[in-house]
Amino acid sequence: MSDRLLPPNATALERALEDTTARLDAVPAEVIRTLWDPWACPVDLLPWLAWACSVDEWDDTWPEATRRRVIADSYSVHAVKGTVGAVKRALASLGYDTTLIEWPEDDPPAEPYTFRIEVDVMGHAVTAGTYAEIERTARAAKNVRSHLTGIRAVGRVDAAVYAGAFVIGGTGGTVLPWTPPEITVSGRSYAGAAVSMVSTLTVHPAREGA
Template sequence: MSRSLLPSNATPLERALETVIASAHGRLAPEVIATLWNPATCPVDLLPWLAWACSVDEWDDAWPEATRRRVIADSYSVHAVKGTVGAVKRALASLGYDTRLIEWPDDEPPAEPYTFRLEVDVFGQPITSHTYTEIERTALAAKNVRSHLTGIRAVGRVDAAVYAGAFVIGGTGGTVLPWTPSEITVSGPSYAGAAVSMVSTLTVHPAREGA
């Protein structure tokens, strides 16, 4: 009696998965399987396989984890409008690029028919030959077959706080002289007083004899 729960027409891949799960002896929790198709919860080691399943056109294992998850999450919206200007912008936005696409009739002067060029703002990272290669591959994978990419202009931008400071120095000069009292004026009534002292002197002599 077969212990397999798969139907007789199961594919080799399905039977291989059944074997792997059975050999795990319960160590493969069902809740882990439920996370595999979600770019936000899929284990980081399995992200390349999820990207392949979601038909991600451009992939680099060297990208930060947040970028890899964002590229997978945006893959559906890119494929929904693939071959349009919006698809090119969305694909590059997933990599962190702010893109302006100039088609041939909007260029100054007008360019060759059915051509376009890109002006890309690169935030917070250096611009290298790898940057141009990544932008080119991503744009070519998302554009329509008729249009031809003729140029890429990448501009590095850094967001940072700018601090401005200013100070003012001011002063006054003065001369310090020795202290001199100011004149004091007192007003009020004036009173005058006087006294006279008189002294009389009397001399008494002895009486003379025979007088």
């Protein structure tokens, strides 16, 4: 007696569907309730949830948090798809902070209906794959008319800055031998004079016969 309800001429797809539905009873009900929740869905089922939510860019090698965030942001991206906000939101889901410069805002103005983007790649390895991922995501979210002309990856470093300074000062001098200053005496002036007179008397002896 066969344990299958399908006829012998059933196709491979029909048999696969039978095998799949036969296991539904083994799936816990609480898991079924989480299938459409990007933050609670079993990680193995995230690719199917991404497909169901029309996620434009998907990579199974992304960290789990990134995959869940991309699915969660899918609705908001599609709600404004074709706008500047859609491009920024799509790249923000991948962890990129993006600045979009449209052609009239460029310096000098670029070709009409073109734009370029500057992406903060802090925390990401900048490789050819990084640029390709950014380009695919931006092209999927932009409008049909606009053309992406350039991608600039901007690295930002956050760190404490320490500054120090010191000052050395001094004076020079020449030491010369000490020289007394000129002495000036002031006061009243007195003048005086004296006369001394001396008389000399010579006494000779008397001569004989005088």
